[in-house]
Amino acid sequence: MGTPVLILGDSGAGKSYSLRNFKPDEVIxxxxxxxxxxxxxxxxxxxxxxxxxxxxxxxxxxRMDDWEQVQDTINRMVLSKTRQVLIIDDFQTVMQHENMMRAYQTGYGKFTEMADHIWRIIMAATQLPDGYRVYFLAHTEETEGKIRMKTTGKMLNEKLTPEGYFSIVLRAIKKDGKHVFLIKGDDNDTAKAPPDLFPGMTEIDNDLKAVDVAITEFMTEL
Structure with a gap:
């Protein structure tokens, strides 16, 4: 199965900058x-x-923000001969833009539908063949004291808890003037990873290519 990874961080936290060491022929x-x-x-x-x-x-x-096009792009990853890595930057925009497009629709049903669309996208990533990795880069928000992925509101959070669908959630932060990935935070942070993926570490350098190499080697060992 494919490996979805969630990268969370405020604007300017270094999420996009972390792509710098990827070669263009190995990533979409x-x-x-x-x-x-x-x-x-x-x-x-x-x-x-x-x-x-x-x-x-x-x-x-x-460049696209329509949920169906995003899902189709994930499904079409199997057609690529060299690229097994897909990075979706500003993933929360998919639901935010759909929410704006449907702003004048009344009723709570649309929020359930938007949650379903995000779920379909994440599921598409898990249904890719072994070896494919999909990185979802998204902004954060604080909800009831907990730092989590930014969504379109409490209704969507109740219908879908995005972090629960990922085994690896890293949070991009700026610490002592340096951009790093937080691997494990306190109880109010959703950052997480398998203990043996980055053993003994709570943070690592802001380098998504290095993270991808570690994940690939870790998955190979299973």
């Missing part, structure tokens, strides 16, 4: 919000961009 980046990359991205190209000669550019960066 799905941006839910169009933005420049915070590192020298040689070889990273926007897929489908219209070029001066009238052709469309082929690249490893996709």
């Amino acid at each position: 980046l799905l941006q839910c919000i169009p933005k420049i990359l915070p590192f020298r991205a040689t070889g990273w190209h926007l897929h489908g961009k219209l070029l001066p000669d009238g052709t469309k550019q082929r690249g490893n960066v996709l």
Whole structure:
């Protein structure tokens, strides 16, 4: 089965910057919000961009925020010959933009539907073949004293607890002027990982490529 990983952090916490050591031919980046990359991205190209000669550019960066398109992108990962890593940046935007599009719909049913859409996306990641990894990068919020993934409200949190579908949840933070990933926090933090994945460590360098290597080696040992 595929391995979904949740990376949580406030804006500016270094989530996107953690991609810097990936090579463009080994990863697909799905941006839910169009933005420049915070590192020298040689070889990273926007897929489908219209070029001066009238052709469309082929690249490893996709842009979309529709939940069905995101789910389809995950399902189509099996067609890639070289890339087994998909990174979804600003994942919470998928539900936030759908919420805005449906702002004038009344009733609580739409929140149940939005929770179902997010669940379908996460499930699609777990249903990929062995060896595929999907990294969900999302913002945080504090709910009842607990730091968790930002959603569209209490109703959605009650219908779906996103962190519960991930065995690995890392939180991007800035500590002593340095960006790091928190592996394990206190009882008010949702950061978690298998004890033997990063043995004896509570935080690691902000390097998603190094995290990916560790996860791949760990999964191979099972």
